[in-house]
Amino acid sequence: MRFASEYRDAAAARAYAEAIATICRGRWTIMEICGGQTHSIMRYGIDRLLPDAIELVHGPGCPVCVTSAELIDRAIGIASLPDAVLCTFGDMMRVPGSRTDLMSARAAGGDVRMVYSPLDAVREAAANPGREVVFFAVGFETTAPVTAAAVLRAEALGLRNFSLLTAHVLVPPAMEAILRNPGRRIRGFLAPGHVCAVTGFREYESMAADHGVPIVVTGFEPLDILEGIHMCVRQLEEGRAVVENQYVRAVAGDGNPDAIALVRRVFRPVDRAWRGIGPIAGSGLDLKPEYGAFDASLRFDDAVSAEPEPTPCIAGRILTGEAKPGECPAFGTSCTPERPMGAPMVSSEGACSAYFRYGHRHGRSR
Amino acid sequence: MCLGVPGRIEEISGDDPVFRSAVVSFGGTLREVSLAGAPHATVGDWVVVHAGFALGTIREEEAAEVFDYLDRISRMGSEELAADPPPAAGPPDAIEGGTG
Numbered sequence: 412m413r414f415a416s417e418y419r420d421a422a423a424a425r426a427y428a429e430a431i432a433t434i435c436r437g438r439w440t441i442m443e444i445c446g447g448q449t450h451s452i453m454r455y456g457i458d459r460l461l462p463d464a465i466e467l468v469h470g471p472g473c474p475v476c477v478t479s480a481e482l483i484d485r486a487i488g489i490a491s492l493p494d495a496v497l498c499t500f501g502d503m504m505r506v507p508g509s510r511t512d513l514m515s516a517r518a519a520g521g522d523v524r525m526v527y528s529p530l531d532a533v534r535e536a537a538a539n540p541g542r543e544v545v546f547f548a549v550g551f552e553t554t555a556p557v558t559a560a561a562v563l564r565a566e567a568l569g570l571r572n573f574s575l576l577t578a579h580v581l582v583p584p585a586m587e588a589i590l591r592n593p594g595r596r597i598r599g600f601l602a603p604g605h606v607c608a609v610t611g612f613r614e615y616e617s618m619a620a621d622h623g624v625p626i627v628v629t630g631f632e633p634l635d636i637l638e639g640i641h642m643c644v645r646q647l648e649e650g651r652a653v654v655e656n657q658y659v660r661a662v663a664g665d666g667n668p669d670a671i672a673l674v675r676r677v678f679r680p681v682d683r684a685w686r687g688i689g690p691i692a693g694s695g696l697d698l699k700p701e702y703g704a705f706d707a708s709l710r711f712d713d714a715v716s717a718e719p720e721p722t723p724c725i726a727g728r729i730l731t732g733e734a735k736p737g738e739c740p741a742f743g744t745s746c747t748p749e750r751p752m753g754a755p756m757v758s759s760e761g762a763c764s765a766y767f768r769y770g771h772r773h774g775r776s777r
Numbered sequence: 778m779c780l781g782v783p784g785r786i787e788e789i790s791g792d793d794p795v796f797r798s799a800v801v802s803f804g805g806t807l808r809e810v811s812l813a814g815a816p817h818a819t820v821g822d823w824v825v826v827h828a829g830f831a832l833g834t835i836r837e838e839e840a841a842e843v844f845d846y847l848d849r850i851s852r853m854g855s856e857e858l859a860a861d862p863p864p865a866a867g868p869p870d871a872i873e874g875g876t877g
């Protein structure tokens with residue numbers, strides 16, 4: 412396949428690893444923001460190719476992981492209503508709310524359907540005019556344009572039975588929160604390539620300057636990640652802290668203006684609580700008042716959230732790069748992908764799931 | 778979640794920007810993809826697809842950048858690297874050689 416397998420060349424990967432070792436003098440902790448990058452790093456053993464002086468820590472870029480238990484409880488509540496259909500990405504099915512998950516809600520008779528795209532949920536609404544179809548809209552800036560397009564399609568089709576339970580989140584405010592952590596060890600970032608394909612990277616430039624951290628917009632294939640690490644280490648060694656773009660084949664500085672316009676038409680920034688991290692100002696997207704007719708939280712306002720049960724899960728520290736999965740007492744013992752305690756063990760982008768799947772059973776990347 | 782898969786546009790249908798869509802081939806597997814975010818894409822273009830939506834077209838002229846950068850750094854010693862910092866990120870047309 413073009414634009415994919417050619418970036419997995421083993422000889423080139425080894426050459427990159429050697430080039431990184433050649434320029435590396437200091438000890439550097441670098442965070443990759445996106446869970447997709449975390450999985451590539453574990454799947455291809457990129458962490459084990461790097462010199463010991465470079466530590467990769469894993470960021471909060473897993474939208475399923477940071478969705479609050481309260482919103483999951485609301486989704487479960489909606490799914491349990493007799494005339495409702497709750498559509499969700501498959502990743503969300505087994506993420507625990509405060510007491511249970513969507514998979515269990517389905518087993519108990521709720522109509523929960525997994526979709527590949529929000530546009531599929533619009534099709535469900537058109538095909539089921541007697542049912543209330545609710546799409547559980549999770550995702551970062553990458554997903555916001557297609558969610559916006561789904562709302563605009565539903566509006567154009569005159570569908571009154573389609574709505575969103577919106578959990579959209581934004582990357583830069585979360586990075587700011589990590590950067591303001593007084594104990595932070597992170598000296599550089601690999602920024603998420605597909606988020607930046609939509610938004611561009613202008614917003615990251617002031618962050619790099621203000622906090623003195625290099626930020627390299629990076630893709631997802633092994634050679635992309637290795638090049639991103641090289642660019643980041645090179646900046647650190649040279650004492651520079653600017654935004655650079657590794658993922659030039661997909662990302663332009665100003666992003667995708669058409670996708671940005673879709674998002675701005677439908678959504679507005681709001682404060683959002685991140686699971687395990689807490690509230691972050693301006694870190695979410697919600698429907699604009701003029702699209703309130705598509706807001707499931709206005710349509711179904713009787714959902715209640717229970718107090719979460721106590722758990723040894725340290726998902727919050729995992730999501731901010733303060734801890735690695737192996738530091739959790741539950742990792743691989745009482746918490747596994749089959750019986751997850753926290754979202755990072757469930758999601759295809761969660762750090763715990765990546766460590767478990769790719770054989771780092773002790774939870775250490777090296 | 779932010780998975781983006783490259784595919785090639787085989788057909789395009791619809792005029793309204795919200796409904797315009799393409800049949801995209803992913804190594805032979807065909808799928809319908811919204812072009813609401815890629816209104817200028819044409820048949821034969823490669824797009825990065827996320828959740829049934831084209832995030833944008835792939836700039837094929839930049840496809841080999843990963844290998845070009847590797848060639849350059851492999852030919853340089855570490856001293857030369859320090860003496861030759863790459864440009865800061867700027868508009869794509871200002872990025873000489875695409876490393877920025």
